[in-house]
Amino acid sequence: MEPERKLTAPAAAAFQEGVGLVLSRWSALQLAVENEWGGRESRLKAEQLVSDIFSWVNFSTEPLYIDDLEEMLIEAMSSLNTVIEDGSIEEVAEKIMIMHEECLDCNFRSIESLREANSRRVPTPHVKQVVNDEEDSDEDDDDTDPSMNKDDSSNMIVDKPESHAVEPKTKQAVEAEDGWEVVGPRRSRGKRN
Template sequence: MNRGLAAEAAAQLQEGINLVLSRWAALGMAVENEWGGRDSLQKSQQLGGRLFHLLTQSREQVYIDDVEDMLDEFMLSFNTEIGDGSIEEIAEKLMVMREECLDGNFESVKRLKETNVPSVAHSRMPGSNDEEDSEDDGSDDDALREDNSSEMEVDVPCSPLNLNQKDTITNEPSLKEASEGDGWTVVASRRNGGRRN
C-alpha cells in the first residue's frame, strides 16, 4: 500500500508534476491547437490534479502502467494518439519523482525548477515574420516538394473514365455483372441521384 506524503513532499510533487507536464511537447501542441475543445487548457490542468491524486491518494499500489494508462486515456480525449514513447517517459519521470518525494528527496523537482524553460510548443502568431523561419522555409519546402513529387505513386484506372451520361447508362449492365461476381455493389452518388434538369 502507499506510504503517505508529508505536506512539503506533496507540494513538491504537485509542482514537479506540473513542470513535467508543461514540458511535454505532445500535450503542449494538443492544448495550443485546442484538440480537446475550447477548454483544452483546463483539461490539461485537471490532468495534473488527477495524476497527483493517483500518485498520493490511491489506496492500492500504483504501478507505472496505471500512470501510462491515465496519460494515454487523457491524450485520447484530445483525439491524439501518442506513439513516440513520450507517455512512457513521462510516466517514468513521475514515478521516480514520487518515490524521491516519499524519501524526502526533492532533487529532481529542484532540477526541473532550475532548468524551467517555457513549454516546448512554440506558438507563432499568424502573419509574423521570423527571420529564421523566412530564410529556411522557402528553400526547404521547395526541395521537399521536388523530392516527393517524383516518388509519388498514383493509381490510374485501366480504362479511361467517360463522363458522358449516355456511356454511363450503356455501361450499367456490365457494372452490375461485375459487382455480382466480385461481391461489391455500385451506389449512385447523392448529387447525381437528385439532379434536376
C-alpha cells in the same frame, strides 16, 4: 508486509508542482493544448490531468503501478484527440513515478532542477515530425501506415515558439541543426491527394 508510505504535506506540494513541471515540458501535450485539439477546454483538461495524477498518487489505497499511470496519460491525450506513438507517454510516466519515489524520501532535487530549467528556458521552434524526402528510399514503403499518403511530402510541422513548452534539445532538434531543413507549418491541415 510493510505499510504503504505516504507523502508528507511538504512532499505532496512539491510532488504536485513537479507533476505540473513534467507535463509542461511534454511537447505533445503542450501542442494539443495550444492548438485546442480537445476543444476550448484543452487547457483545463491538461490542468485536470495534473490534479488527477496527484490524487491517484496521494489518495490511492492500492499499490501504484506505472501501467496504470500510462493508461491515465493515454486517456488524457485521447480526450485531447491526440494519439501518442513516440514513446513519450512511457517516458513521462517513468519520470513521474521516479519523482514520487524521490518525494517519499523528501528528495526534491529533480523538481528543483526542473524548476531551474523552466526559469532558464528560451522560446525556440522545435520539430514535431520528421519527413523522409529521399526519392530513392523505397525500402521503408512496405512498412508505412496505409493511412499515410506516400505523395504527401509536407509531413514536417514546426511549432511557433512557446515560452511554456520548449523541450531541451532532443535528438530531432540536434539533427535539425545538423542539416535538416526547418519549414513553416502547413496552411491547410487536410490530406492532399
